[in-house]
Amino acid sequence: MADFSNRWTKAMVTGGNPVAFPGMRALPAVASADGKHSIVCLSHQLRVYFLQTRQCIRTVDVDLSQAVAVHLDPGSENQVVAFTRNEVIYVNWREKLENAVVAKQNLTPPIEDLQTVFKTLLTTYFAISEADSQIKIHAIDRETATSTVLYGLAGVRAYATSADGHKLAVVLDNGDACLYDISAAVAEQTCVPDHALLAASIEATSETWAGQYKTVTCMAVSNSGVVAIGTSAGIINMLYGGSLTGKPQRTLRWHIDPVHSLCFSADEIYLVSGGNEKVLVFWHLELDRTQFLPRLAGPIDCISVDIHRPDHYSVALRVSETSHEILTISAVDLISRLSVSPVRPCYGTPVRRAVETARKKHQQQKMDLRSVRHNITAPVAVHPTSKHLYFANGAAVQAYDVVRGEQAFVQHAVPQISTGRVRSERKVEDPEVSALAFSADGQWMATFDAMPTLDFDNLMLRNDVSYALKFWRWAESSWLLALKIVDPHGTSVEVGAIVTLGDHSFTTIDTRGGIRVWKPRANHVGSLATSAASAGAQNMVTQTVWTLRRASAPANTVAPVAACYSSDRSLLAVAHGSVVRVHDPELLHAIDFVLPAMDLPIEALFATGTHLIIVSLRKLVLFDLVAGCETGLAAQVSAPGIGNLVAVDSHRQLIAVAINQFSTEPEFALRGKILLLRPDSLAPVFSTEHSLAIASITYTPSGFMFVDTDSRVGVIAPEIRQDLTGSAEDDLASQMSKMLVNAQATANVLFARSGEDSMRTESADATDKWTSHKAIDVAVLQPIFANIEGVSLDSLFERVVRAVQ
C-alpha cells in the first residue's frame, strides 16, 4: 500500500465561466478569420466551436482569468492574443502543439488600469486604460510589448470606441458628450509621435453636445460617427456626428430599465440594445422600425458584432451573479447558432461576498479564520445513466454534460415569468426548485419546488406557499412532466429531502417528520375508464402515474431534514434536526435503535456498507450500525452546507470530504482541499488542494466530481489501476521504467500527427496498462459520436478517454 495515494488524480474537466472583461466592453469570444469558428475564452480554457454544427472541436487549457481583452492575432489567423494588465499572451487555437501558449510577453510598463484593447494592427495594439475618470489611449508594440501613452482625457464618465477604432466618444463628468476622431493616433506607428501635436490634432476634431447625459450607462459609436448613449432611465440618445448643419439628435424609447449594452450592426443600419428586460432590441435607424428578440436566458450585458462575422450578433447574458452565457445569434433568422454556458450551481452565498465579509471582520477584530461562516456550497445531482450533472437553480434545472464540457440543456421546472424583471416586478418572488432526485434507471426525475404566492395585492394568502412534487419522464432527449402533485405532504408542509431506493420508488421526507413513499402505476383514471366502458378498451392510456403508497404521520418538529437508505435497502435513516431515527422502509415504522445525537442540526446522511455517516454542522461522525458504536473517523468540521461537501463511494468504501479554509497568503482567499478517507481512520487515503473553494462534491462511478466556486468542474479519479496481484512493492527500477512508459505514451498521444499513430500506441499499451475491466455505459459513449463533423481527432479521443475513465 505504499503508493496508494498516488492512485488518485485530480483533473479539471471544464474551463469555468466565460471571462468577464472589465465593464463588459467586449465579449470573451472571437470569430476566426473565415467566420466559421468561434473561439470562446473561459477563465481556464479556450474552446473552439465549429459554428455550423455547434460542436466544440478543440479545447486549449490556458489560464485567462485575468485577461481583459482577447483578439484574433492580426499576424496569424491561427493565433489569438489575450491581454492582461501586465502580459500579452499568444495562444494557438487551431493546431495541436506541445504548448499551445506560443508566446508570453511582459507589458513594459504594465498598464495598471487596462480596460480594453480596441484595435489591433500588424505592428501595434491600441488599448484604453481608465483610472479616476481619466482615460488614456496606449499603444502596445507587438514586437517588444512596450506600451506608450498616446493621448489622455480627464473627467470621463463613460466612453466608447468605434469598430474600426477611429472614433472615440465620451461623456464627460459635466454631462457633455464629445466625439473625437482618433484615427491620427491609431495608425501604424513609424516614429514616436509628438504628444502635444497629436493631442492638438485630436482635440481639433472634437464635436461636443452640451450636457444632459449624466445618467449614461453605456454607449456606442459607429464608424461614421453616430453616437448612441444609453441612460439609466432606459432612453437611448442618438447624436449624429460629422454633420455640418447643427447637431442633429434623437431619442429611442423602449427600455424602462437602464440600458446595459449598445452595439451598431456591421452595416450601421441597425442599433442593437439590451438590458434587464432580457430582450434584444433592434432599432432600424433609417426606417424607424424596431424588432424584438424576447425570452433570452438572462439580462443582456454585452452585445457585439465580430468583424469577421458581420451577419451574426454575439451577446453575453447574465445567467447568475458571476457567470455569463455567450450566445451567438444569426442576424438573418435570429435563431441561435451557438450558446456557451458554464455550470450554474445555486450557491448559498456568492463566494466573493463571503470572502469580503470575512476579510473585513478579520481586519477589524482578528476573526478566527479557521471556519467559514457562510454557506458557499451548492447542491448537485448526477444522472445515473447519462452522467450529466444536474443543478437546480431557481426555477430551472440545468443539465451539464461533463464529458463534452458543455451544457446539455436547461429545463424550466416551474412556471415563471420568462421575460426579464423590471422595476416593481423585482418584488415578485421566483419559484424555486429545492430538491431533485433520479430513479435508479435514470428514466424518472422527481423535483420539488416551492412557489410563493404572487404578492401583488395585499391579501391574506400572501404568506402562502404552494408546493409541488413533480415527476418527469425521460423521453428521447428531454424531460416530460408526467405528474404534478400539489402539496404532496399537505398544505404548507415543505419536503426536505427526496431519496430513492434502488427500485422504482421515491421517498419524500418533509420538514415535520412525515415520510411518504411514491410508486408508479398505470394511470388509474384511464384504467377506470376502460373497465367501466368495456367497448373503449383500445383507448387504454399508457400514462404512468405516481401515487402515494405509504405515509407516516408527521410530528410537530420543524427542522432541516436529511435521509438515506442503507446500502442493502433494509433501513431508512432519517434525520430531523439533530436526531437520527431509523425506519423500516416497508411500513415506515421507527425502529428502536439508539443513534448518537448531535448537538447541531444534521445536514446530511450517507450509508456505506454497515456504516452510517452523519454530517452535522459541526461534526462528521461515522457510526457502525453492526457494532453499534462510532468508528475512528470522527472529525470536527465547521462549514454551513457541509452536506454538499461530503460524498461517498460505497463501492470502494471511500468518503470524500471537501474542506474550505481561508488563507492570507499570498492574498486573502478561500482555498479548498479534498480528502479521501476510509471509514475507519482519520488518515486520508489521498488529499489534494485546490486553488479555489469547493462548492460541492458528488460521487459518480468514474470518480468524485467536484464543482468549485468559479463554476469549474473537476474530477478525482482513480489512476490507471495496476494489477493488484502483481508485485506490491515496486523497486526503483521498475517504477522508473513504468514512469518512462507512461511518459512515452503521453508524448505519443500528444505528438501523434496522424490519428492512426495515437490509436496504435493506445492499443499496444492496452494489454498491460489499461488492465481494468470496466463496463462502459453506451448511454455515455453514444452522444460523443453523435454529430462529430468537424471535430478534430484528438479532441474526440480526449472525450472518449474521459468517458471511459
Added chain:
Amino acid sequence: MSGPLLAAKFDAANTHLALAVQALDTHQVKVQALVVTQDLLNTLFSLSKGQKISALEWISGSQLAVGLTNGQILVYSPAQNSITNELEGVSSAAITDLHYSQITSTVWSSDAEGHFCEWDTLRFALLQRFALSDMLDATEAVSKLATVIHQNEPHLLVGTHNVYLVNILEKSIVKTFPAHVQPIIALTPVTSDSDLFLTAAEGDRFINVYSIAKNATRAVLVAQLSVTQIALGECGDLSLVTAITETGTLEVFQNPLSAEAPPQESLKKRRKQLASSVRSKHADASIKYSRPTDEIRNPDDDFMRVNAVSLTESVLHTTWMDNATISRFDAVPWHNEGAFAFAGTVVIRKSKQEIKPTSHAERGHDVAAPQLYNERHTVVTEGSAFQNDLVNSDDDDDDETLAERLEKLSGGKKRVSALGKKKLQKHTAGTLTVVLSQALRNNDHSLLETVLANRDPAVVQNTISRLEASLAVVLLDRLAERITRQTQRFDQMNFWLKWIIIVHGGVLSSMPNLSNKLASLHAVLTKKATTLPRLLELQGRLNMIEQQSALKKEILNGSATQNDYDDADTDVEYVEEIDDAVEAGLIGSEDEDDDIDMDAADDYEEEEEEEEEEAEEARNLPGNDDEGLSDVETAVVNNDVYEED
C-alpha cells in the same frame, strides 16, 4: 419532362443546371449548382403571373435567357437572382427556341411566326431579324435552331419538321433536308465534324444523322421509345449519343458517326433504296436510375426519370428529382481506356439523400433556449390522494375476478335493456349525456371541456341524471383533476359535482373501494374545506369593519345634526329626482357613501406613493436634472438599484 418540370438544361461547363418549373399558376426559373460543396448557388426566381416559359438557354456561363410565350426574352442572372435585361420581341408570337451560338457569339431566337432574331449578348440589342417565309413559299413553324460552319461561313440550321440550312449573311436557304413528319425537338450539330448534325422529332423513335455535304441521311439511330432529348459526346475516335426517352430512361448509341455506311452501291440504286440503304442502328445500352432494392417502397422508387443529360469529353451528366423538387446529379465516365463504359441494360442505384440541415430549432423552439415548463399533458393530483396498495393491489385493475365478470355481464344486460327503455323515452334537447359519455369513454379532454363549459342548471341536471353511474365515477375523477389544476374553476365545476352527488350518490356509496377511486376528489374537497377557518377570519374582519363604519356614521350623523342646529340657514338643496332615486334604490344611500370615503382615503395614500415613485422616475430623466438634485446622488442611487438586482 414530367410533372411540374417544363425544361431542364445544363450550362456549357456542366457546373449548373437551369430548370423551368411550374409552381401553381406561375412559372419559376431555378438554378442549381451540381456540386454543392464547391458552389452554393441555388436560386429560385418566380416570374410574374401570365409569363409562361417556352424556352431556356444559357448565355455564356453566368446568364440565362428565358423565352416566354408572349414573345419576350428575359435575361436572368442566377448570381443576382434577378432579371437583368429584357429583350423586347418585335412580335408577340411565342418564342419557340433560343440558341446561343458559339460561332457568332450571339443569341438566336425563333418565334412561332417563323421569324428569327439575332441578339447581341453584351448590349442585348437586336442585330437582325428575318423570317423563314421570306425565303420559303410555304409557312412552317420553326421549332429548333442551331448554327454551323458551312463553307467557312456561319450558317443557321433551322428545324421545322424539315431542316433548312440558311446563309445568315445572304438570308437565303442553301439546302433543305426533308427530315421528320413531326416538328423537330432536337437539333445538334456535331462539333468535330461540321458536316454532320443530328435531329430528333416529337413523338419519334428515330434520331437522324445528316451529312450536309451529301445532303442526305447518313445513319438512323433507333430508340426503343420516342426521344425527348439528345446529347452528343466525343472524345478522339469515340463518340456517344445518349437520348432520353419519353419514360425517362437513357439510351446510349456508341460511335454513331464514325462507322461508314454499308458497302457503296450505284448512285441510282441507292437513291431508290434510300430507306433501306441508310444504316440504322439500335441502342447499345440503356441506363436506368433506381433506388437500392431495400429502399424501394413504391413504383416511383424503382425508376427515377432522368430530366436532363449532358455529355462532356469523358463524363455523362444526368439529373433527376428527389421528392419531385430537389434535383440530384450524377456524373458517370462514359469511356474507359478506349472502351465504352456501358453495355446492355445498366441500372444505377442511388439511395435517397437524407436532407439533414443542422437543426437550430427543435419543434419551433430554439435549441439554445431553456426548455420551458409545460404541464398541458400532465396529470395533476393532490398530495393527500392516498392509494394504499395494501388494500388494493396494483393488478386488480387488470385481473378481474370471475364474480366481477359475471356481475358485469349481467350489468351489461341490464344496461342494454335500460338503453332500450331510454330509446323509447323522448329525447329532450336539453341534455349532453351522449356527448359526455363519449368524452369520458374516449378520454377526450377537449370534448369534455366543451361539455363542462355548460352552466345551465337545467342542462346539467338532466345530463347527470341520464349519465351511467359507472361513468359518474370517472367524471368525478376528471372534475377533481381539473379543480386541482386550476383552482379558480371550482365555481364552474361546483354545479356538476353537486348534481353528480345528488343523482348518483346512492350508487356511489354502494361501490366497493370507493375511497381509493375518489381519493383525489376527496383530497381536493378536503383542501377546499380547510379554507373555512380563513374565510371565517375574513368574515370576522369584515364584520368589524362594518361595525366600525356604522359607528363612524353614527358619530358623523350626530355631528351633522349638531351642525344643523348651529347655523340654521344652511343651504339645503333639495332635488326631487335624487331623493326619488335613493328611495327606489338606484343610487346608494348614505352609509355606502361613507364606505366610498374610506376607500378614497386609502386611494389617496396610494396615490401619494405613486407620486413619489413618479418623482423618482422623473429624477432619472435627464431633462429634470437641473431641478436641484445632485447628479452624483442620482447616479449613486441608480447604481445601488442596479447592483441589487
